Amino acid sequence: PATLQTSPVTGAxxxxxxxxxxxxxxxxxxxxxxxxxxxxxVRVFEAGTGVGGTWYWNRYPGCRFDSESYSYGxxxxxxxxxxxxxxxxxxxxxxxERYLNLxxxxxxxxxxxxxxxxxxxxxxxxxxxxxxxxLDSGSRHRSRFLITAIGALSAPTMPDFPGMDAFxxxxxxxxxxxxxxxxxxxxxxxxxxxxxxxVQTIQEVxxxxxQLTVFQRTPNWCAPLHNGRIPPEEMAAIRARYDEIFxxxxxxxxxxxxxxxxxxxxxxxxxxxEAFLEKLYSERGFGIxxxxxxxxxxxxAANEEISRFVADKIRQRVKDPKVAELLxxxxxxxxxxxxxxxxxxxxxxxxxxxxxxxxxxxxIERITPTGIRTSDAEYGFxxxxxxxxxxxxxxxxxxxxxxxxxxxxxxxxWQDGATSLVGMLQDGFPNMFMLLGPHxxxxxxxRSIEFNVDWVTRLLRHLQExxxxxxxxxxxxxxxxxxxxxxxxxxxxxxxxxxxxxGVNRNxxxxxxxxxxxxxxxxxxxxxxxxxxxxxxxxELVLA
Ligand code: N01
Numbered sequence: 396p397a398t399l400q401t402s403p404v405t406g407a408x409x410x411x412x413x414x415x416x417x418x419x420x421x422x423x424x425x426x427x428x429x430x431x432x433x434x435x436x437v438r439v440f441e442a443g444t445g446v447g448g449t450w451y452w453n454r455y456p457g458c459r460f461d462s463e464s465y466s467y468g469x470x471x472x473x474x475x476x477x478x479x480x481x482x483x484x485x486x487x488x489x490x491x492e493r494y495l496n497l498x499x500x501x502x503x504x505x506x507x508x509x510x511x512x513x514x515x516x517x518x519x520x521x522x523x524x525x526x527x528x529x530l531d532s533g534s535r536h537r538s539r540f541l542i543t544a545i546g547a548l549s550a551p552t553m554p555d556f557p558g559m560d561a562f563x564x565x566x567x568x569x570x571x572x573x574x575x576x577x578x579x580x581x582x583x584x585x586x587x588x589x590x591x592x593x594v595q596t597i598q599e600v601x602x603x604x605x606q607l608t609v610f611q612r613t614p615n616w617c618a619p620l621h622n623g624r625i626p627p628e629e630m631a632a633i634r635a636r637y638d639e640i641f642x643x644x645x646x647x648x649x650x651x652x653x654x655x656x657x658x659x660x661x662x663x664x665x666x667x668x669e670a671f672l673e674k675l676y677s678e679r680g681f682g683i684x685x686x687x688x689x690x691x692x693x694x695x696a697a698n699e700e701i702s703r704f705v706a707d708k709i710r711q712r713v714k715d716p717k718v719a720e721l722l723x724x725x726x727x728x729x730x731x732x733x734x735x736x737x738x739x740x741x742x743x744x745x746x747x748x749x750x751x752x753x754x755x756x757x758x759i760e761r762i763t764p765t766g767i768r769t770s771d772a773e774y775g776f777x778x779x780x781x782x783x784x785x786x787x788x789x790x791x792x793x794x795x796x797x798x799x800x801x802x803x804x805x806x807x808x809w810q811d812g813a814t815s816l817v818g819m820l821q822d823g824f825p826n827m828f829m830l831l832g833p834h835x836x837x838x839x840x841x842r843s844i845e846f847n848v849d850w851v852t853r854l855l856r857h858l859q860e861x862x863x864x865x866x867x868x869x870x871x872x873x874x875x876x877x878x879x880x881x882x883x884x885x886x887x888x889x890x891x892x893x894x895x896x897x898g899v900n901r902n903x904x905x906x907x908x909x910x911x912x913x914x915x916x917x918x919x920x921x922x923x924x925x926x927x928x929x930x931x932x933x934x935e936l937v938l939a
Contacts, residue, residue, distance in 0.1 A: 413539050413540065415542070418543070419441035420446070424504055427508075430855070433855060437507055446496060447491070448544075455567070460486070462651060462839045463651075481625055482624060484680075513531040525537045551786075566779045570592070580603045581604075583776045584608070584778045586610065586780045589735075592784070607750070608776070611752065611754060612755060613755075615724060615734070620738050621677070645919075650843060655685065660691060668688075675687060692730050692887060712741040792809075793806060797827070799824035800824070813834070831847065854929065854933065857929075867937045879924070881911055883914070895912075
């Protein structure tokens, strides 16, 4: 379907596509559907052997989202909403992967997706005004537009302990989990890392492992998920409410069903406050974090109050007071890092087969052929699980050599921190659109994905209708947006804490200091800004 052209450089014939999409996760799939509607010839390159992105790679035991299932699926296809049943309030990974495969089947997307195709480089050609995309295999592909659908948490990172390669047992990273099931029954297992992935893994592995040893460097504030099955009658009632559910997601701060309570922590009496926190702690999902008093993430005293409340819960749930204290964060307040939601996570530490090692007190010195050596002990393991996270937000971009106008690379451009216009465009990189790029609104991610894809599609339709083929953000528009990004981050307690949300990853060079790595304003504000650009006729962009 694509036009065949001969490369002026190599003389080799190469296909020219209207658009190349990198990645066949949720954003790539939805963008592909929308571009087909514009009549575009689209090629998708996907590193995995199947669709799903996050839901393809993260197959670790217990993996699921912390958004309510019915607020997470695609909202654009009303027919699919009526056909699909979620089995649990927070569906497990295999179900979401199945769901995304169904979407790919329904829209016959696979015929335009090349699997096992990892993109190595993408270069803007100023003469032809085309992108040239090079795969790991060396093959090259050209397109008018380039869309990165490469995810915000998709570049897994490993620590560099000495001896890792010589470990004789099995070793896995949660974000690169094998397709064949891993059996923990009767095994001695180590889990390194206690972020959202580690917590979900730990509570599952603790059920069958002979011995599970958790290596924790920084404890996180976790809160109960309160998952449950969705019986058919309840699913029918949910189906009838989809319009209302998605309207709610459109209105809330970060597209979840939960949104901050309009009251401040100390507006109410101590009794009323305690009762409200108890209620949030007993309810499903992120209410305790994003549905709490509106000042818990900005007012230090308010944050201390919620932190005290959750610390008491941990003390009640963990029998050994010494272990409980190790599990209670001391260097950051509740909610200033991503709150992992859990199911009997704290109770795992009451089991005789589960032990906790504090790697600040006794650091990991090396991985031995048979296990792990810390500063004070030697442990034997059959399996080591690295739940050590991702080079978040810009990591996936850094793994591809993007070269824009005048030979400038994206890595150079972002040397002092990533910039963008509404997370989707970058000056110097014409005809390139980033879905979930730096400083886009994240939150309940599929809601942000649908918005961003629709925004890009509207822009491309505008180009088509006006016979335009070139688009680039003006530098002054990027600067204005970045001023706004910096401004909304002021005063947030999370900005005082190391985490992927502030761009810190101690396993990656150049990620040791905190930056404003993500957009921290509300999703409605983000959308108003992005829609304003379109409504004003794209004056902030160079169109040609
Ligand atoms: O990664 P993380 P994640 N020695 O970066 C530790 C989303 N997600 O994959 O904090 C010892 O949070 C590290 O310790 P420290 C969600 O947005 C969603 O768990 O750096 N430990 C930390 O404990 C989430 O926030 C869902 O001191 C080392 C852990 O590894 C994001 O993805 C589920 C170490 C990494 O935690 C990332 O979560 C899963 C070392 N050398 C993920 N290096 C749901 O929706 C790293 N660590 C439920």
